[in-house]
Amino acid sequence: MHKFAHMADAHLGAHREPTMQKLELQTFGSAMKKCVELGVDFVLICGDLFHVGIPDLGVVNSALKSMMEVQKQGVPIYAIYGSHDYTPNGTSVIDILNTAGVLTNVFRPSFDGDALRLGLTVDEKTGAKIVGISARKIGLESRYFDALDREALEREVGFKIFAFHSGLTELKPDYLSEMETIESSALPKGFDYYAGGHIHERGEFRLPGLGRIVYPGPLFTGYGRDLEATAKGEKRGFYVVEFDERVTGTTFVPMETFQGVFRGYDLTGKNAAEARALISDDVKGVDVSGKLVVIKASGELAGGKVSEVGLAAIRAGLAERGALHVYLNRNSLKSRESAGPIFSGEEPATIERKLFEGEASRISAADERLRGRAGVATGMELLRLWRQPPKLGETKKDYNARMVKEGTKALE
Numbered sequence: 429m430h431k432f433a434h435m436a437d438a439h440l441g442a443h444r445e446p447t448m449q450k451l452e453l454q455t456f457g458s459a460m461k462k463c464v465e466l467g468v469d470f471v472l473i474c475g476d477l478f479h480v481g482i483p484d485l486g487v488v489n490s491a492l493k494s495m496m497e498v499q500k501q502g503v504p505i506y507a508i509y510g511s512h513d514y515t516p517n518g519t520s521v522i523d524i525l526n527t528a529g530v531l532t533n534v535f536r537p538s539f540d541g542d543a544l545r546l547g548l549t550v551d552e553k554t555g556a557k558i559v560g561i562s563a564r565k566i567g568l569e570s571r572y573f574d575a576l577d578r579e580a581l582e583r584e585v586g587f588k589i590f591a592f593h594s595g596l597t598e599l600k601p602d603y604l605s606e607m608e609t610i611e612s613s614a615l616p617k618g619f620d621y622y623a624g625g626h627i628h629e630r631g632e633f634r635l636p637g638l639g640r641i642v643y644p645g646p647l648f649t650g651y652g653r654d655l656e657a658t659a660k661g662e663k664r665g666f667y668v669v670e671f672d673e674r675v676t677g678t679t680f681v682p683m684e685t686f687q688g689v690f691r692g693y694d695l696t697g698k699n700a701a702e703a704r705a706l707i708s709d710d711v712k713g714v715d716v717s718g719k720l721v722v723i724k725a726s727g728e729l730a731g732g733k734v735s736e737v738g739l740a741a742i743r744a745g746l747a748e749r750g751a752l753h754v755y756l757n758r759n760s761l762k763s764r765e766s767a768g769p770i771f772s773g774e775e776p777a778t779i780e781r782k783l784f785e786g787e788a789s790r791i792s793a794a795d796e797r798l799r800g801r802a803g804v805a806t807g808m809e810l811l812r813l814w815r816q817p818p819k820l821g822e823t824k825k826d827y828n829a830r831m832v833k834e835g836t837k838a839l840e
């Protein structure tokens with residue numbers, strides 16, 4: 429009997445607030461230790477290990493130490509890039525860790541004409557065959573899948589794992605309707621285990637012709653919307669998969685990091701002062717000490733501006749009372765008085781996409797890449813590129829030049 433750990437979406441470096449960042453790194457360290465304690469034969473990380481392709485070196489150093497502990501025990505770590513830790517024109521931290529031998533990048537593509545061939549990585553100790561396909565920028569990995577030579581992979585015998593970082597259309601939850609996904613028919617058939625990443629919600633699935641499809645969800649807590657689910661009590665962690673010739677069992681290993689509190693308020697019909705009083709009163713009696721607190725305010729205020737509700741002051745009050753971290757979600761709070769956001773939605777990416785879609789129809793550029801659907805994709809990609817922070821030691825001048833260069837390349 430063998431076993432391996434399957435994790436994804438650790439998003440190391442996503443949290444900038446020192447307490448959360450420390451916990452995020454500690455959780456990764458604990459997960460690595462746990463893998464050793466549980467005696468796994470190898471660890472498979474299915475993308476978004478880091479939140480950005482070129483993360484802060486302190487974050488890398490901490491993660492590296494944790495991974496070295498696993499490596500010292502003779503337990504190999506295999507990984508693919510996620511949509512976050514992939515760098516379009518440069519070298520990603522995953523490449524560096526691969527070069528250093530701390531992990532093995534199992535995305536081994538080669539092209540035979542138009543066909544994409546994926547190289548197998550055979551785990552020495554267990555004989556498991558691992559094939560990985562990395563994520564790219566928004567939706568681009570679907571081009572990989574379109575070109576993928578599935579038959580060659582399907583012919584392989586033995587215990588086979590397919591690692592990927594994409595949502596599957598058939599399994600897409602409603603709230604991710606904006607997300608680009610791939611059809612399950614794009615996956616090669618007959619693998620024993622489909623190790624997923626990218627979907628920030630844990631799930632085990634079966635689809636015709638395919639073995640177990642598993643998404644472990646974020647290892648720590650993710651960011652944005654994920655914090656809400658974590659505050660409501662959703663467990664975060666990773667999977668341990670037992671196998672001999674086939675999978676014999678899967679166990680979810682929760683990482684007990686902290687407790688959460690969620691408070692949601694529909695403020696429709698209230699004015700700003702009433703809304704402030706309602707929330708302030710309500711949070712008074714809540715034990716927030718050492719907890720992640722998520723406050724979600726939604727609806728349409730009958731009077732006053734959103735800023736007059738004073739959510740920032742309420743957050744400061746909770747922090748003073750010892751809350752570990754307070755996350756405010758007022759994305760769907762509007763006010764009748766002010767014009768309010770023209771585009772509202774749950775997910776920042778949804779709001780951004782709607783904004784681009786709204787503008788795309790007004791663009792009359794000759795180049796079709798700037799109009800319609802293609803224009804939206806181009807806009808989203810530029811936004812993603814230009815959101816990158818400067819690299820360590822990069823001067824403002826170099827940063828600006830790089831942004832222009834990468835932006836020009838994205839525009840082809």
Ligand SMILES: [Mn+2]
Pocket residue numbers: 437439476510512626627628
């Ligand atoms: Mn992710």
